[in-house]
Amino acid sequence: MYKPKNYELSELAHPQIIKAIGVKNTWRRLDEQCLRDMQTINDEWRKIHNSGIYCNRLNLGLDSRGLRPPNDPDGSFYSTHKNGNTFDLEPVNGKIEELYKFIIQLIKDGKLLKLNTLENFADTVKWVHVGYMNTTEKPLIIFL
Ligand SMILES: [Zn+2]
Numbered sequence: 001m002y003k004p005k006n007y008e009l010s011e012l013a014h015p016q017i018i019k020a021i022g023v024k025n026t027w028r029r030l031d032e033q034c035l036r037d038m039q040t041i042n043d044e045w046r047k048i049h050n051s052g053i054y055c056n057r058l059n060l061g062l063d064s065r066g067l068r069p070p071n072d073p074d075g076s077f078y079s080t081h082k083n084g085n086t087f088d089l090e091p092v093n094g095k096i097e098e099l100y101k102f103i104i105q106l107i108k109d110g111k112l113l114k115l116n117t118l119e120n121f122a123d124t125v126k127w128v129h130v131g132y133m134n135t136t137e138k139p140l141i142i143f144l
Pocket residue numbers: 081086087088129130
């Protein structure tokens with residue numbers, strides 16, 4: 001079990017899951033390599049921008065940006081968010097499109113272990129959807 005130093009569990013998993021199966025089991029539902037990638041993205045981004053990256057923001061009611069419960073009304077029914085390997089990210093400094101390009105470059109440079117898929121930025125705009133899918137593309141860009 002790996003816990004990235006920049007995130008609390010509540011930032012990565014829906015509160016309904018944590019309540020249902022507990023903290024330890026929720027950590028286990030999150031993909032370890034993807035969590036390591038989340039930390040790498042944060043570390044590399046911080047080197048340049050000296051600020052962090054949000055995932056869930058419970059104070060704003062944003063609770064489905066990481067691991068989602070099976071019945072979550074947000075997003076598509078078969079969303080990979082339910083697999084624990086997909087996250088919607090929002091840089092604290094608001095440079096969202098820059099973060100999108102930054103993550104693509106990290107993938108192209110082979111800096112990430114597993115995260116390899118993004119949703120086309122123009123289709124999300126307010127966040128960067130990054131996850132894992134079974135693909136050889138680096139990265140796979142999904143157009144919604
Ligand atoms: Zn997403």
